[in-house]
Amino acid sequence: MNGPDVMFPEEQQQMSMVCARLARDANAKAVLLIGRDGQPIADAGDVDELDVTSLSSLTAGNVAATGGISKILREKDFTSQFHEGEKTHVHITLVGGRAILVVLFDERSSLGLVRLRVKKSSDEMVRLFDQVAKKAAAKSQPSILTEITDSDIDNLFND
């Protein structure tokens, strides 16, 4: 499954709130929610110093590579990964097969606590992604794509 193809302000706000609560409850340094294609969706915590775009792309690559390994081993997706660093540790989980939840934490937290809190947050996020998918399928909001004209596209590429 690929990442989500659309995000609406209401669900975006709720996902940001779930990320913020997870960061607080897990004593994490930062939390990132990333589409499976590597698109950053939401974040919380100490992200000002982070290159979120690069981190998202590399994490998605990492998850894709791990998914490739699981396929060769005839396993289902490996749903979580843990990278232990000297100061910062990284916990990566698949959310409903379509997004990736990344928790960065240090000695103020523990892997057990992060795992526990991630489980609850993932369930909430799966529900929100389902909500987005339903809304997109219902086409209850006009798509920006229908408003774009050929000249809008031409203008973008005029030197």
Added chain:
Amino acid sequence: MSFINYSSREINCKLVYYGPGLCGKTTNLHYIYAKTSPDAKGKMISLATETERTLFFDFLPLSLGEIRGFKTRFHLYTVPGQVFYDASRKLILKGVDGVVFVADSQVERMEANIESLENLRLNLTEQGYDLDKLPYVIQYNKRDLPNAAPMDQLRPVLNPTKVPEFEACATSGAGVFDTLKAVAKAVLTELKRGS
């Protein structure tokens, strides 16, 4: 797959540069990175071997401006060209919105071009895509080399469907931005068409 965020007002698309080993995919991205203003680009990432061959992918995020108040962001990826990295190439094609096939114009690389193009078509099919339905352009790179094959030999073999094509020299930058603009425009046009 494109990602439209109505909250941050962004349209995000994924472009993949494909082609045989040493054809100049990474060089394309290096040139784009070097010639783009700092506020329009993110950090370029290269996951390469110690000998500077692409191991997994190169990644360059670019902003191309705004359409109707939405920022257009393109994530440029290259694949590793060497034949034995096929598993990695398949992964990078996931969620692709547009493809640039970078052909190596040198006569002796003709077989490698054909093999890579067949590999592209096959790997896209495996991911549920059809190359003939995707925004797709061809770049004939290394046109400056003395052993470059004439265009009338390359065209019929590498571009039988007559998609937009560009002659290039990625080291000097000739044709690099023309290629990028063409594929980016094709992606946006396809998004609009499919909406």
